[in-house]
Every structure is written in C-alpha cells, then in structure tokens.
Amino acid sequence: MDEYEACILGLIAAIEHKVKTIKVYGDSTLVIYQLRNEWETKDSKLVEYRKLVLKLIREFEEVTFHYLPREENQMADALVTLAVALKVNEHSSMMSIGMQAYGYPTHCYSIEEEDDGNLWYYDILLYNKYQNYPNQATENDKRTIRRMATRYVIDGEILYKKSHNQVLLRCMDTK
Structure with a gap:
C-alpha cells in the first residue's frame, strides 16, 4: 500500500x-x-x-x-x-497523527482581502514575478517585501513558500 x-x-x-x-x-x-x-x-x-x-x-x-x-x-x-x-524499539510508543486534507492550506481559509482589495500574497507575487513594488510602497515596505519574497518561489502559475528545510509548500494558484 x-x-x-x-x-x-x-x-x-x-x-x-x-x-x-x-x-x-x-x-x-x-x-x-x-x-x-x-x-x-x-x-x-x-x-x-x-x-x-x-x-x-x-x-x-x-x-x-x-x-x-x-x-x-x-x-x-x-x-x-x-x-x-530513528530510535524506536518494541517498547516505544509512537503517538499517532490525525490528518485531514483541505482544498487549500488551512491558513488560507482565515485570510481575507487586504485594504487595497488584493489577497495577502499579491505584493510578494508582484515582486517575485516582475521585481516591482506596489505604487504606495514606502522604503520600509519595499525592504519588507524583498525580505519576505526570499521565502517564496513561483513555479508556473503556483506560488510556493519555502519551509525551513527547503521543502516547497503550495500557497495558491497565481491566476
């Protein structure tokens, strides 16, 4: 199986x-x-x-x-x-892990549109795709976007977040 x-x-x-x-x-x-x-x-x-x-x-x-x-x-x-x-023997007990599958990562269900009408990842997407910033971005905003964008990668039309061990976690389709 x-x-x-x-x-x-x-x-x-x-x-x-x-x-x-x-x-x-x-x-x-x-x-x-x-x-x-x-x-x-x-x-x-x-x-x-x-x-x-x-x-x-x-x-x-x-x-x-x-x-x-x-x-x-x-x-x-x-x-x-x-x-x-892994140190496991016949006397070890391993806690089971319950899992559920969702259409999107669970954190996406609690995220709403921002004040500018765009979704949470729009600024990161804009920077990673085109190296552009939102029109109203301050220098501090730009620095923050650059720092955050290093944690994400785009493959085709899908945005992924890089985890601490470089595993790619799917965020959203970018269409």
Missing part, C-alpha cells in the same frame, strides 16, 4: 506541474507488474489503489512503468538509512 501511495503522490505532483510524459520507476515488483497489467491485483486493499493510479494516468499522454531493483535504487536506500536512524 505504501508503494501505491508513493506512486499516487508522485503522479499528482506531476499532474499539478502539467507533465504530459512520465516514466515511473519503482522497486516493488508487485506494484509495477500490476500497473503494467502483467500481474492480477487480487488483494482487495490494493484494487482501489490500482484503480486510482489508472484514473490518474489518464491525465498523461504517455506513461511507462519500470521496475528498478532495490539495490539499484539509491534514493530508497538513503530513505531507509534515515528511517533506521
């Missing part, structure tokens, strides 16, 4: 970036061969995952699935090494 979930998340990210041709590499023979229709999907838990992947791949013009043996998958090895570094 984890392998299918990782595949689904990767496909969603590719769809959001308007990728049309994609090669999917995986080290799970089960998942790769099921998605290539070479093996049947009998486990009822995996059937729904496979259906979702097949639905998502309709968004692409070309999709291929390739099996990559674990010993050749250096990224997976690095992730396993990190996982082993």
Whole structure:
C-alpha cells in the first residue's frame, strides 16, 4: 500500500506541474507488474489503489512503468538509512497523527482581502514575478517585501513558500 501511495503522490505532483510524459520507476515488483497489467491485483486493499493510479494516468499522454531493483535504487536506500536512524524499539510508543486534507492550506481559509482589495500574497507575487513594488510602497515596505519574497518561489502559475528545510509548500494558484 505504501508503494501505491508513493506512486499516487508522485503522479499528482506531476499532474499539478502539467507533465504530459512520465516514466515511473519503482522497486516493488508487485506494484509495477500490476500497473503494467502483467500481474492480477487480487488483494482487495490494493484494487482501489490500482484503480486510482489508472484514473490518474489518464491525465498523461504517455506513461511507462519500470521496475528498478532495490539495490539499484539509491534514493530508497538513503530513505531507509534515515528511517533506521530513528530510535524506536518494541517498547516505544509512537503517538499517532490525525490528518485531514483541505482544498487549500488551512491558513488560507482565515485570510481575507487586504485594504487595497488584493489577497495577502499579491505584493510578494508582484515582486517575485516582475521585481516591482506596489505604487504606495514606502522604503520600509519595499525592504519588507524583498525580505519576505526570499521565502517564496513561483513555479508556473503556483506560488510556493519555502519551509525551513527547503521543502516547497503550495500557497495558491497565481491566476
């Protein structure tokens, strides 16, 4: 199930970036061969995952699935090494984390238009796209905008905030 979930998340990210041709590499023979229709999907838990992947791949013009043996998958090895570094034993109890999915990041639901009629990210967007400031910006405002803009990046029409570990957090479509 984890392998299918990782595949689904990767496909969603590719769809959001308007990728049309994609090669999917995986080290799970089960998942790769099921998605290539070479093996049947009998486990009822995996059937729904496979259906979702097949639905998502309709968004692409070309999709291929390739099996990559674990010993050749250096990224997976690095992730396993990190996982082993966590100090967990049979007597450890790990608190579960509840999660919910929202259409937008939760902080966006509480943000209203500013006094100038623009959304909260407009000044950052203006600076990152065109290196321009709002007409009424003071020197202090400009300095603040430049400082804040370094924490955001635009990819296509999507504004992302860089987290402390350089992971990009999606803010809003800029259309």
